[in-house]
Each structure stands twice: as structure tokens, then as C-alpha cells.
Amino acid sequence: MRAYHWSTFGSTQGILIPLTKAEDDNFAISSLVKRTNVHLIGLDTSARRCHSIALGITRKATEFTFKEKGKNTLHGSGDKKIAHNCFIDCHAEVWTRFPVVPAVRRQTITSSANRSPRSIIFVTDRDHAAYPTYFIDLILSFERTTRKPTASELSSTVVEAKQYEVFVLNPLQDISTFCAGEWLVDLLCLIPLHIAITRDNRFVPLKDGVYSAELERSLLGADVARIIDNLSFGWYESLFASYMAKKVRCGLNLLLVFFKMTSDLCE
Amino acid sequence: MMRFSGLLIYVGEQSVGKSFALNHLVDTSFAGSAMRTTEGVWMSVAPLEDVIIVALDFEGMVTFQKVTDMY
Numbered sequence: 001m002r003a004y005h006w007s008t009f010g011s012t013q014g015i016l017i018p019l020t021k022a023e024d025d026n027f028a029i030s031s032l033v034k035r036t037n038v039h040l041i042g043l044d045t046s047a048r049r050c051h052s053i054a055l056g057i058t059r060k061a062t063e064f065t066f067k068e069k070g071k072n073t074l075h076g077s078g079d080k081k082i083a084h085n086c087f088i089d090c091h092a093e094v095w096t097r098f099p100v101v102p103a104v105r106r107q108t109i110t111s112s113a114n115r116s117p118r119s120i121i122f123v124t125d126r127d128h129a130a131y132p133t134y135f136i137d138l139i140l141s142f143e144r145t146t147r148k149p150t151a152s153e154l155s156s157t158v159v160e161a162k163q164y165e166v167f168v169l170n171p172l173q174d175i176s177t178f179c180a181g182e183w184l185v186d187l188l189c190l191i192p193l194h195i196a197i198t199r200d201n202r203f204v205p206l207k208d209g210v211y212s213a214e215l216e217r218s219l220l221g222a223d224v225a226r227i228i229d230n231l232s233f234g235w236y237e238s239l240f241a242s243y244m245a246k247k248v249r250c251g252l253n254l255l256l257v258f259f260k261m262t263s264d265l266c267e
Numbered sequence: 268m269m270r271f272s273g274l275l276i277y278v279g280e281q282s283v284g285k286s287f288a289l290n291h292l293v294d295t296s297f298a299g300s301a302m303r304t305t306e307g308v309w310m311s312v313a314p315l316e317d318v319i320i321v322a323l324d325f326e327g328m329v330t331f332q333k334v335t336d337m338y
Contacts, residue, residue: 097287098290098291098296099290099291099294102290102291102292102293102294103291103292103293104292104293104294104313104315104320105294105313106293106294106313106314106315106320107314107315107316108314110316185314189295189311189312189313189314190296191296191311192295192296192297192298192309192310192311192324193309193310193311194307194308194309195307195308195309195310196307196308197306197307197308198306198307198326203307203308204307206307233310236310236312239312239314239319240319243314243319
């Protein structure tokens, strides 16, 4: 049986699920009790038997798709082993989509004295020596193919692999410590705020992240001051308040201009 | 009205890499038009030592004729 993800149907070969030889002459796919319990149901009329195979759909949607990009072979002791390393390869997906060294880096963590180097510990029972080597190869391949500036951000990552018993018995050393407020601000800056939606070629401000027809009506023909009073930037309001002494640059003024324009066009 | 000394406007059609470029410029994490249902204006903030950068990602906007007339 071959299964496909809806989003990649037609562009991939799908997922091959080997089935044992069955005498069933009728097959159906259905769900039992709830839609996520998907079964391939077969009916063997001669043996008067019905049986099913449960299909496990573990995630409806993933931010990063795990794809098998050919088979990587790991040579060890003369045997050829097949290796699937998507759990490590996904790091390269992150480095590709987001900056490693941005042109302008936010400076929310100021107490840098207690920052330890990034480290990844793979807890596994085999091939411990292979993990650091594979990760270094991943970094080199990424730098070669994307040509993105990385400085020493990636190469300074400490990569280790340990047995579970060793990991449990040895408490983690070199853990970074942050001021809680700085860490929270750093986290909030990772979450963009949806402040308006486009509708009929205009911008409609959202109220607390949700479209409100009443708000839209009330802002028709409004002046900038009234629009300002009705805008809320959620958790960023607290950030702006705490950074009040600093100048706010870029887009805020332009945003107000757009809302005013939209409001004028709707009159 | 706030006065500002620098303005960066990033506009363009869908899927040309606006969010990607904005992320790499000011260290934000806009998802971009990969999420089809979230057109509109997204805002993110990058505090620096002496200034805050406010980044606006405009998704799904068709025309800016009036803006070019004004500026």
C-alpha cells in the first residue's frame, strides 16, 4: 500500500507500507471511533474473516518535513549500515530558513558572562564517535551550499553522544544562566504579532489578534489619533514601555499612514 | 507623530522572499507566505542597545500607488 501526505500528493512517491500477503478480496480504508484512527480493513469471505491494519498518522502537519534524501551509508567494521539522520539534518533546515548571523542582531540578553557554548548531547547506545563527525560534516555542507555568514556560531557547537546510564549519572555542566526578564523578552521577540489582515485590497486592523467587524466599522474615516488609540500591540506594549527611553525606528509611522489611507478609501 | 530618521519598506509580491530577507536583516522570525491563510501585516521587534527596531512584514498587499505619490 502506498500512502501520501495531502500536501505533497503528486510530487512525491508517497510512503510505501508493506503488507503481508492476504487472501482478502475486499479492501476499504475507514476510520473507527474518531477520524485519526485510520484502518485498512480487509474482508476474506471464504474464511469468514475480517481484519484490519491500523495506520498511525502521528502528526497532521509538521513545520519541517522529514524527508528521506537517499540512503546514507555508515561504514563501521567493514559492514555497510544504512543511516537515517533526519533528526540531525533538520538543524540544517533551521539554519537555512532563519539567520545564523543576522545583519542586525537583537540584543535582549545583555548579561553575557554566564553564557556557555551551545551543546547537543545525543543519548544513544551506539556509534558515539559518529555524531560529532556527522554534525561537523552537516555544518560544512550547509556553509558550502548556502554561502550564508555563520562566523563561528555553528562550529562552536559542542556535540557529544553518551550512553543513557552515563548521561543520567553525570549532571549537566556548563549551563547558561539568564536573567528571567531578559530571557522572556528574547522569547517574545521570536513571536511575530498579527496586527492587520488584508481584505478586499485593504488593511483591516485586528482587535487582540482577531477580526472584529465592529472595530472596522468604528474606524471608518477615523483620524490617526483615533486609530492610534484603538491599536494594541499585545505583549509588545510592555516591551515598548520598558524601552521608552530608546527611539523607535522604522515602520510604526508608515503603518498608521496605511490605516489612515484604508480608512479614507472606505468612506 | 513620532519622528524617525530611517525607514525601511519591504514590499513585493507573494513568495519573493520578503520575510526571508527581513529575518536575515533584523533577526526576526516571520514565517512568510508559507502560511497561506495569514496575509496582512505582521509585526516583530528587535531591541538593540540604544534603539528598538520595529519590523513590519506586509503580506498579500497588491498596490502601493498612494505611498509613492506621497513620498
